Amino acid sequence: MLKKLTFVAAVSVLTACTTLQDSIKDYVQQPVVNYKSISVGEVSMDRIELNPTFNIANNNAFSLPINNVSYELSLNDSKMFEGETDSVGTLAANSDKDVALSLALTQETLTSLQQLLFKENKLDYQVKGSVSALGLSIPFEKSATLYVPTVSVADLEVVNASFSQLDIILSLEVDNQNEFSLPLDDVNYAVSSKGNQLFTGALNNQKISEGTSSIQLPLSIKPSDMFSNVFSLLTNPELPLHFEITSPLFTKSYDQTINLTSFFN
Numbered sequence: 001m002l003k004k005l006t007f008v009a010a011v012s013v014l015t016a017c018t019t020l021q022d023s024i025k026d027y028v029q030q031p032v033v034n035y036k037s038i039s040v041g042e043v044s045m046d047r048i049e050l051n052p053t054f055n056i057a058n059n060n061a062f063s064l065p066i067n068n069v070s071y072e073l074s075l076n077d078s079k080m081f082e083g084e085t086d087s088v089g090t091l092a093a094n095s096d097k098d099v100a101l102s103l104a105l106t107q108e109t110l111t112s113l114q115q116l117l118f119k120e121n122k123l124d125y126q127v128k129g130s131v132s133a134l135g136l137s138i139p140f141e142k143s144a145t146l147y148v149p150t151v152s153v154a155d156l157e158v159v160n161a162s163f164s165q166l167d168i169i170l171s172l173e174v175d176n177q178n179e180f181s182l183p184l185d186d187v188n189y190a191v192s193s194k195g196n197q198l199f200t201g202a203l204n205n206q207k208i209s210e211g212t213s214s215i216q217l218p219l220s221i222k223p224s225d226m227f228s229n230v231f232s233l234l235t236n237p238e239l240p241l242h243f244e245i246t247s248p249l250f251t252k253s254y255d256q257t258i259n260l261t262s263f264f265n
Contacts, residue, residue: 039053039180046106050073052142059094071127075125121148122145122147126142149208150174151174151175154173155169164223173214174215185206199219
């Protein structure tokens with residue numbers, strides 16, 4: 001008899017909950033979730049952080065508690081990870097709120113994707129999940145492509161010349177096809193001639209704007225490391241240079257020979 005009463009009570013509670021949820025659905029306008037934008041928060045050799053932002057709108061005449069946001073990230077149709085945010089908070093009546101997610105691709109994930117990134121120069125991603133509010137689950141989804149910037153050498157300029165030192169500016173043209181800027185750290189570059197390393201340098205805290213932008217790489221080399229004296233330089237003034245540029249988003253090799261005669265006449 002007790003078991004029957006317990007079962008009846010449980011069914012009554014479940015029925016009441018179901019009825020309550022149905023009543024809520026009839027009374028409450030479901031919040032509207034729309035994709036707003038995406039940005040890249042960090043780019044380094046061992047981490048790329050994607051920050052998609054979704055807008056949650058409450059069209060009711062009363063405030064709504066937004067419990068949390070669950071999400072998952074897929075790359076090239078393969079699920080990478082999933083997660084859940086803390087409570088978003090209360091959404092005021094007839095108002096909206098932006099919710100930004102932080103989705104980090106760490107070194108383990110990037111290692112498996114590195115060859116694909118540099119081969120295809122793009123990465124398809126999908127962010128999907130749901131917003132939980134008053135027992136309601138509101139789905140959202142966004143699919144897009146992350147493009148790897150293309151890089152070309154625009155100019156090489158000798159800005160100062162003497163037998164003891166050549167100061168050079170190597171200008172790179174960067175084409176960013178994404179609809180957002182890209183932060184870029186750890187741009188490393190090196191210059192060599194006939195296998196002899198002449199200079200190494202690095203740039204930090206760079207930002208690649210949407211569309212076409214430029215990056216200036218300053219460097220200095222010592223002709224005296226390659227020529228015993230000015231006479232030997234003028235006798236054979238051709239200086240072949242090899243440039244290697246690496247970053248988390250691109251790599252670039254470049255060769256150019258400089259004729260030093262004009263700088264020492």
